Amino acid sequence: MKYIAEINIMPHTELLDPQGKTVANNMKNIGVHGIEDVRIGKHIVLKLEAQDEKEALQKVHQACEKLLANVIMETFTYAIRNEIELPSVHV
Amino acid sequence: MKFGVVVFPGSNCDDDVVFALEETLQQEVRKIWHKETSLEGFSTSDCIVVPGGFSYGDYLRAGAIARFAPIMRPLIDFANSGGYVWGICNGFQILCEAQLLPGVLLRNSNQRFICKNVYLKTQTNQSAITATLPKEKPLKIPIAHAEGRYYANETTLNELVANDQILFKYCDLQGKISSEINPNGALLNIAGICNKSRNVFGMMPHPERAADPILGNTDGRLLFDSLLTMDRVEVRNG
Numbered sequence: 001m002k003y004i005a006e007i008n009i010m011p012h013t014e015l016l017d018p019q020g021k022t023v024a025n026n027m028k029n030i031g032v033h034g035i036e037d038v039r040i041g042k043h044i045v046l047k048l049e050a051q052d053e054k055e056a057l058q059k060v061h062q063a064c065e066k067l068l069a070n071v072i073m074e075t076f077t078y079a080i081r082n083e084i085e086l087p088s089v090h091v
Numbered sequence: 092m093k094f095g096v097v098v099f100p101g102s103n104c105d106d107d108v109v110f111a112l113e114e115t116l117q118q119e120v121r122k123i124w125h126k127e128t129s130l131e132g133f134s135t136s137d138c139i140v141v142p143g144g145f146s147y148g149d150y151l152r153a154g155a156i157a158r159f160a161p162i163m164r165p166l167i168d169f170a171n172s173g174g175y176v177w178g179i180c181n182g183f184q185i186l187c188e189a190q191l192l193p194g195v196l197l198r199n200s201n202q203r204f205i206c207k208n209v210y211l212k213t214q215t216n217q218s219a220i221t222a223t224l225p226k227e228k229p230l231k232i233p234i235a236h237a238e239g240r241y242y243a244n245e246t247t248l249n250e251l252v253a254n255d256q257i258l259f260k261y262c263d264l265q266g267k268i269s270s271e272i273n274p275n276g277a278l279l280n281i282a283g284i285c286n287k288s289r290n291v292f293g294m295m296p297h298p299e300r301a302a303d304p305i306l307g308n309t310d311g312r313l314l315f316d317s318l319l320t321m322d323r324v325e326v327r328n329g
Binding site: 016 | 202
């Protein structure tokens with residue numbers, strides 16, 4: 001089975017995100033007011049082959065833990081779906 | 092003692108380290124390509140330098156992909172067997188990603204790439220690269236990085252302090268350590284640390300860029316001199 005995994009990686013909430021802060025500070029320059037906070041992370045889309053959903057989830061989790069995120073500075077969440085279906089699992 | 096310098100695609104300070112060691116300090120050096128799968132020819136009395144640069148283009152996170160290069164497995168074994176491993180700038184980031192050193196290097200708090208001379212205050216003489224350094228006189232050594240904001244959680248940070256693992260802190264010309272002088276927002280002004288066993292070193296500043304008189308600054312050479320002095324002491328004490 002082919003699956004699509006959509007992964008979000010965000011800096012820990014207690015960490016300063018200078019990129020987000022710079023973007024937030026510049027919102028007024030484009031006439032958008034009232035933006036209180038911006039935090040910037042990464043969105044990663046993986047296409048993978050797995051026997052079933054359980055195995056797909058295991059693979060995605062391992063990829064996040066070992067390489068895609070550094071848990072000292074980031075948290076990750078992901079959702080997977082069958083390549084031809086709508087999102088089914090949220091972690 | 093001889094030296095190895097690991098070269099990843101995107102390393103760009105490898106030649107600087109080789110020059111400092113070979114030309115300035117007259118040491119035996121071999122470059123090690125990242126695809127090599129052993130550190131044959133090196134013993135644990137030798138030192139492997141992981142140099143600065145942008146390994147794998149800093150893709151994903153600085154050091155994240157280099158950490159899984161084939162050479163890293165023997166390098167981790169080498170470190171765990173007591174060999175000296177010295178990460179400079181991107182090398183420091185890679186050693187943190189490989190968990191040979193605790194913590195992580197985050198994007199500079201001012202969001203900029205910073206390239207300038209900074210002053211460092213040596214925090215301990217209990218490591219081979221700091222053993223003979225003066226603790227009162229600040230060293231002038233350049234930094235050149237965008238991700239140098241050292242971060243570790245409170246428990247790890249307390250351990251670093253308790254185990255005397257902080258090697259260098261950013262300070263001013265007079266040696267005063269303050270948040271104003273902190274170039275990148277590193278916790279406790281940390282510029283360099285070692286592991287608990289004191290054989291793995293990581294630092295953001297570039298001593299190899301301040302090792303030859305022609306560069307107008309030789310403070311960086313003191314770190315290499317310290318390592319070589321300690322090596323001679325160890326050999327003498329057998």
